[in-house]
Amino acid sequence: MEEVRLSAAWVATHSSHVTVDSTGIERAVDAINGSVPKVEWDFEGIHYFDNGPLTVQYLFVLDALNFCFWPDKDLSYDHLASGLKAAIQNDKSVFNADRLQTYTGPQLRELLKWPRPLPLEDERVRLLHEVGLELERSFGGKAANLVESCGKSAASLVALIARHFPGFRDHSVYKGHQVFLYKRAQIFAADLWGAFKGQGYGEFNDIGAVTIFADYIVPAVLRQLGVLKYSSSLAGKIEANKEIDSGTEEEVELRACSIYAVEKMRDLIKMKSGKQVLSVELDLWLWSFGIQSQSLLHHRTLSIYY
Numbered sequence: 001m002e003e004v005r006l007s008a009a010w011v012a013t014h015s016s017h018v019t020v021d022s023t024g025i026e027r028a029v030d031a032i033n034g035s036v037p038k039v040e041w042d043f044e045g046i047h048y049f050d051n052g053p054l055t056v057q058y059l060f061v062l063d064a065l066n067f068c069f070w071p072d073k074d075l076s077y078d079h080l081a082s083g084l085k086a087a088i089q090n091d092k093s094v095f096n097a098d099r100l101q102t103y104t105g106p107q108l109r110e111l112l113k114w115p116r117p118l119p120l121e122d123e124r125v126r127l128l129h130e131v132g133l134e135l136e137r138s139f140g141g142k143a144a145n146l147v148e149s150c151g152k153s154a155a156s157l158v159a160l161i162a163r164h165f166p167g168f169r170d171h172s173v174y175k176g177h178q179v180f181l182y183k184r185a186q187i188f189a190a191d192l193w194g195a196f197k198g199q200g201y202g203e204f205n206d207i208g209a210v211t212i213f214a215d216y217i218v219p220a221v222l223r224q225l226g227v228l229k230y231s232s233s234l235a236g237k238i239e240a241n242k243e244i245d246s247g248t249e250e251e252v253e254l255r256a257c258s259i260y261a262v263e264k265m266r267d268l269i270k271m272k273s274g275k276q277v278l279s280v281e282l283d284l285w286l287w288s289f290g291i292q293s294q295s296l297l298h299h300r301t302l303s304i305y306y
């Protein structure tokens, strides 16, 4: 995750469309006043949890599909989390590695009880197959074995996932530099940590190394807080709901500057209050605030990464 932090900082210091505003950071940190409002993991009560390996399998499938809901205005992350939860409650073998390799688009839709094609449905199906195949080939079919092989290190888990599952390789080339964002791999580590309350499958000695998860909600919240400033052309595109292509300078800057800005907020909180907060905690607070806001305008990119 050092790669994520370093490459995000590189983008933030070379950016053309997004600025990280130090006065905005100062204000946001003063408003927090040393303690990040605590948001419980699963505050919405939508996730499956049985305190065992099946939960790990559920979370890995969930985060394999945790991207790009916005093209269907009625669809959100909640539908995915609760749809997969209902599916596993109904049939404990639904996410077995062999079955993951066989789902078709209509079957995935049926599993989620979604009445029409999902956004990027073909890609979702392809990624499910990839997860099933590689879990079977290298991890005895179980995401729990993948997690157990990481020696309680979230950084090792993210690296192992990126090595084995191409669909999780969330990186880009920006102004000639490789930039690592790893949103879904990192959120999987954070989901384990949150669900298992830092114990068992959720115990990571380096949870502090995880950055925020650069999606389309957090940048919009940071902008609302005055932490991020956009060029007028970028602001115009977002306001007009114009699509921003994946891998463009604008898109990479939105995501990387969000990571960098929250790392700066963390440093400032430490400096002002002496408290060591986690990016995971800041992320959950920012994200939960964002999804509850009716007026949040976010950027629109067709991406399998977030």
Ligand SMILES: Nc1nc2c(c(CN[C@H]3C=C[C@H](O)[C@@H]3O)cn2[C@@H]2O[C@H](COP(=O)(O)O)[C@@H](O)[C@H]2O)c(=O)[nH]1
Binding pocket: 040, 041, 042, 043, 044, 066, 067, 068, 069, 070, 075, 076, 077, 078, 191, 194, 212, 213, 214, 215, 216, 217, 218, 283, 284, 287, 291, 306
């Ligand atoms: N930064 C960040 N992004 C997150 C999440 C989560 C869910 N985490 C769960 C885990 C524990 C908690 O209880 C949460 O419920 C989803 N997303 C992203 O948001 C977008 C979905 O937006 P909308 O279309 O409005 O549903 C999409 O890019 C999705 O990938 C997070 O935690 N942090």
